[in-house]
Amino acid sequence: MSQLAEVLSAQKTLEESFIKKMNALEAQIQTAGPAKDTVAKVAEEFRAFRELVFGMLGLLRRQISECAQQIDDIETRSRRKALIVQGIAEAASEDCTKVTLDVLNSKLGLGLTASSLKVCHRLGQANTDHPRPILVKFASVEAKMKVWRAKTGLRGSKLALKEFLTKTRQSVFGKARQHFGMRSCWTLDGVIFIKAPDGSRHKVMSLDELGLLLGRYPRTQDTSTSADKRATEVLGGLKGTRK
Structure with missing residues (x-):
């Protein structure tokens, strides 16, 4: 089964589960006894239903992400x-x-x-x-x-x-250059290469992969900006001595 077919199948299963569970909850409310028992049962069913929904949505997100990555890979090869x-x-x-x-x-x-x-x-x-x-x-x-x-x-x-680059990889490349600097990032055959502050080299192709690097190498103060600031301060001091 293709990745897209798996996503569609998961979506169909999720929809059927939602409808079945909502119908069951509605039937319980309509046939429930005392109010206290009704609230307790509905609360319990709601918690179970919520866990089911979150689990299915997580699975669907992963499958959609994998499908999008495969499509991006195909488009990259075509370029x-x-x-x-x-x-x-x-x-x-x-x-x-x-x-x-x-x-x-x-x-x-x-x-x-x-x-x-x-x-x-x-x-x-x-x-x-x-x-x-x-x-x-x-x-x-x-x-x-x-x-x-x-x-x-x-x-x-x-x-x-x-x-x-594809739209996705262009976005990844832009974010990488903002974080690591223009001279530390380059591309080859659609793959984004990054030179980290410790000198190690990494290659990424998705925002998820870049996110792991951003967490591993938090952004530090821009040294070029600091240098410009120091130069401005020095020039200002020189001007002050000439008065």
Whole structure:
């Protein structure tokens, strides 16, 4: 049975249990004797019913989480040949493939051809403030990795390369960078790698996995912010001595 089928089966079982239990409670109330006995029986049945509901909901949540993880894994595999290029100037009637090839070849010293790219187009709606990123799907994983390994050649420019992460993994990546810092987090083939404060390296693919790391390595004071603050204080002191 597939994961989705198991979730649907659990949902059906849960619904049937709810209806059966509620009907039983209703029948007991209608046929109950003295009020004192009625309250005691209803309270006891309610506690049992509540435990059943919490148990079934917990099972359903776990199955939904596992199903969502499997779907995310499938979507991630489908994006293995894709990269996003940011910072390429946008023109009204551009040839996106040609522009992208020219930039990648000139900046990274690669010999890519039109056959190296399978799909190439802008993402999102046009914006006059900044150029839209370009989604590039390569003809092979080898072509994609060739570009990915050469991305250091873009340092110092306005251009940037990043992986085409799923919405879930992009959220995980963003939270990881906020907690551990931008230089301590990177991705490869959709997997998020994190360098912890103690120098150990970890890989995560879900919010649950990231949550375990966040608990293990609580956030400490931002050293860069502290350094900026100290620099400001020093400059302020120097200005004060010049008066």
